[in-house]
Amino acid sequence: xxxxxxxxxxxxxxxxxxxxxxxxxxxxxxxxxxxxxxxxxxxxxxxxxxxxxxxxxxxxxxxxxxxxxxxxxxxxxxxxxxxxxxxxxxxxxxxxxxxxxxxxxxxxxxxxxxxxxxxxxxxxxxxxxxxxxxxxxxxxxxxxxxxxxxxxxxxxxxxxxxxxxxxxxxxxxxxxxxxxxxxxxxxxxxxxxxxxxxxxxxxxxxxxxxxxxxxxxxxxxxxxxxxxxxxxxxxxxxxxxxxxxxxxxxxxxxxxxxxxxxxxxxxxxxxxxxxxxxxxxxxxxxx
Numbered sequence: 267x268x269x270x271x272x273x274x275x276x277x278x279x280x281x282x283x284x285x286x287x288x289x290x291x292x293x294x295x296x297x298x299x300x301x302x303x304x305x306x307x308x309x310x311x312x313x314x315x316x317x318x319x320x321x322x323x324x325x326x327x328x329x330x331x332x333x334x335x336x337x338x339x340x341x342x343x344x345x346x347x348x349x350x351x352x353x354x355x356x357x358x359x360x361x362x363x364x365x366x367x368x369x370x371x372x373x374x375x376x377x378x379x380x381x382x383x384x385x386x387x388x389x390x391x392x393x394x395x396x397x398x399x400x401x402x403x404x405x406x407x408x409x410x411x412x413x414x415x416x417x418x419x420x421x422x423x424x425x426x427x428x429x430x431x432x433x434x435x436x437x438x439x440x441x442x443x444x445x446x447x448x449x450x451x452x453x454x455x456x457x458x459x460x461x462x463x464x465x466x467x468x469x470x471x472x473x474x475x476x477x478x479x480x481x482x483x484x485x486x487x488x489x490x491x492x493x494x495x496x497x498x499x500x501x502x503x504x505x506x507x508x509x510x511x512x513x514x515x516x517x518x519x520x521x522x523x524x525x526x527x528x529x530x531x532x533x534x535x536x537x538x539x540x541x542x543x544x545x546x547x548x549x550x551x552x553x
Contacts, residue, residue, distance in 0.1 A: 272496040279518070282338045283329055288321060290520035291403075291507045296359035296459050298511040301329045301336060301518070304353040309341060312349030324351040326366070345387035346378060352388075356405045359459055359512075364388075365404045365413075373400040375415060394431050394439055402426065403454050403507070408461045415439070416453055425451040428466060445489050446482060453477060454507040458514075467506040468492070475502035479519060 278284060279292075283303070291304040306321040315322055325347040327339040346352065346366065355375060356365035366376045366388040374396040376388035395401060397419040404415035413433055418426045427447040431439035441447065448470025454477075455466045462484045467477040471492050478500040480492035494500060495508075501521060508519040 271498055274499050276498055279336070282336050291354050291454075292509060292518040292520070293354050293357040293364075294509050294511060294518060295357060295361040296408075296512045298513075298516060299331050300357070300361050301331070301339075302342075302354045302357060302364070303327055303329075303339070305339075307341075311341070311343060311347040311352075314349065316351075323349065324353045326352055326354050342385060346385045355403050356456075358406050358410060359408055363406070363410070365406070367402060371396065372398060373402060375401045375404050394437075400426075405455050405457045407457055408459050414442075414455045414457060414464070416455055423447040424449045424470065426453060428452050428455050442489065445491065451477070454479075454519075456507075456509050458510060459512040464489070465508045465510065466492075467504075467508065474500050476504040477506045479505050479508045 283289065283301070285305060285307055287308070288306045289303060293302050294300065303326070304324050305327050306324055307327075308322055310322045310325045312323050326342050328342055329336040329339040331337075341347065346364075348368075351367070351369035353367040354364070355367050358364070362380045364378045364380070364385065366378055368374055368376050368388065368390075375391045377391055378388040379386045390396065395404075395413065395415055397417060399417055399419040401415055401417045401419075404413055406413060411433055412430060414428060414430050416426050416428055417439075422441065423444060424447055428442045429439040430442060431437075446452070446464075446466070448468055450469035452470075453467045455464065457464055464482050464484070465479060466482075467479050469477055471478070471480060472494050474494070474497065479495045481495060482489045482492045484490075499505065499519075503522050505519060505521045508517060510517040
């Protein structure tokens with residue numbers, strides 16, 4: 267697959283975003299004015315290290331776009347961040363609601379609301395979403411009525427599957443089935459503002475190695491076979507948490523690359539920005 271590279275110009279997001287620590291899981295508002303991400307920096311809210319990994323606990327950071335540049339990322343502090351693990355998961359298109367991963371009950375999804383300029387304390391989502399297992403990522407549909415999320419709950423097809431739930435209904439979350447989910451792991455689900463294009467990472471399908479980023483389109487009542495976004499977007503290592511602007515010209519995701527700024531010790535994720543409408547289509551470079 268690397269012999270047929272796609273037209274993608276990939277840049278490190280730079281020192282205003284990335285740090286010597288682990289930086290990953292970016293989310294953006296639909297107009298690309300707000301960027302949030304997760305980091306394990308030494309100024310985390312609890313200022314403590316995780317005994318299992320040796321890294322600092324996760325906190326959520328925010329940067330805003332000024333012209334063509336991103337401001338230096340700031341820690342959102344309390345009540346969004348706590349002395350435990352708090353990670354970005356998803357952001358509503360209007361930027362008024364944020365999905366947050368909190369490491370309790372095995373790892374659950376919470377929702378925070380923006381009131382004026384301040385974020386309210388995240389509230390745990392209900393039992394139709396959270397289980398005794400691990401719910402690791404999620405994304406709103408553009409109309410805000412449904413949620414796609416990743417879980418390792420019992421009854422799945424692989425180690426982690428993607429589900430959909432109607433937020434205003436009472437029915438159970440539905441597994442997206444074997445077209446999307448594999449016997450391996452899926453992660454980092456994201457819905458484009460067009461409402462029909464889904465991006466996610468998978469260890470299955472035709473991955474180049476580790477997690478690769480895939481695209482699927484909902485047409486005629488079903489999801490299309492996932493398309494690998496190709497090299498140089500994907501690598502033999504893990505490439506995850508892909509999000510894209512409404513225009514389709516800018517994408518952000520997490521990837522470990524030797525020229526990155528962060529420490530390999532804690533995670534294989536640093537995030538990069540790509541610029542090209544052709545990159546999203548997966549169209550190979552001619553010749």
